[in-house]
Amino acid sequence: MSTQDPPSPPLNWFAARIADAFRKHYQTPATVVAAAPGRVNIIGEHVDYNGGWVLPAAIERWIVAAAAPREDGVVALHDDRTGETANFLVTELGRTPQRSWSNYVRGVLAGFTALGLQLPGFSLTISSTIPLGGGLSSSAALEAVVARILGQLFGWETTPLQLAKLCQRAEHDYAGVPCGLMDQAAVLMSREAHLLLLDCATEAVSFVPFSNPDWQILIINSGVAHELADGEYAKRRAACHQAASTLGVKSLRELDSSCLPGIGRILNEEMNRCVRHVLTENERTIQAVAAFGRNDLLEVGRLLNASHASLRDDYRVSCAELDFIAATTQQIEGVAGCRMTGGGFGGSAVALVQSAVIKSVSNTVTSDFAARYGRSPEIFVTRPAAGAIAWSILQEEIL
16 A cells, blocks of 8 residues: 555644654654544435445544554554553454444454454554544444554555455444445545445446535534444344345345335335335435536435435434434525435434535524534534545654
8 A cells, every 4th residue: 555645734733643642652653644534425325235326425524543563463552532542462353242442443453364464563543533423434434544554554455445345344243233335435435525426236436526615515413322233223234135035136226116016015014114215215316416417406405305204204213303403404595405314323414505504504403403402413514525545654744
């Protein structure tokens, strides 16, 4: 993996601060820094593990890490936000029973080891500006930043798609979440000022420009921490796969909404609801790509609103707070559309908002949400960002 130019501030400043935190904690300089963004899915929710199309973007919130190799075979981890530390041998990669971020590191290391790579130990410090539990792929960003760190430290050349699959496997095996490829692909493969269109059946990637200065992406974090490993995510996925098996198709990707009347008599209610969401969401995603292409953001917004209704009523992965945010935001002038984003059961909503009214929209949503729930949501604006990178540093670069 070749050294890349460091990103421009403020990410460059953030990386410098983490390199300094590394030096203070380990009493030795870091040699590599990496950054991985969170992601927001514009549309195409819960279809990635059904072979569908998804349209995410990397966001301007990051996990940043600094690292240096060790000679004792120890992996030493340090979270600069919380002060949490963990230490284990690079040969001891079993999943810990506790829910710890070290499991994601172990999962990525296990993926490298499975490829036959003999890794020495290393020290690592991380920090993050991605809201935890916000449905913005903080776990995929952590996996990606570790993968980029290891590639840069030890000179492993690979493609972003290979890394994405390695990180996906870490999520499956070490976090217990049977996720699709969307999160890891978006975090590792995104381009600045573009949305990433991923065909989850063929793994083909293309990019949809999104640089209209009149419109911005607004992310509204409900503050309800979502938890995908509690079984509900797995239940929805299992219902989809059972439906596909019952219908004699490899995945629901092979069907479209014209099939719904005919299959409704074959499937049980749970499968019918899930299939209806998946088939209509696939069609909404393709329609959204076309609308972005002709700069019809109002049509994109209409599709976002329909997506939220489907996720709320058919897939049943929303929650009261997200429904309130979506309903409130959809009614504000200058908002094209708003929906929940991510796995659901909490997390964040995403809205397309005219730049001129970003402040007033944020104020209205904040005040209305606070009046209902007694607290304020975290709201921020983002533009589509680039995917994860790593670069070697000289100590004078961060002084």
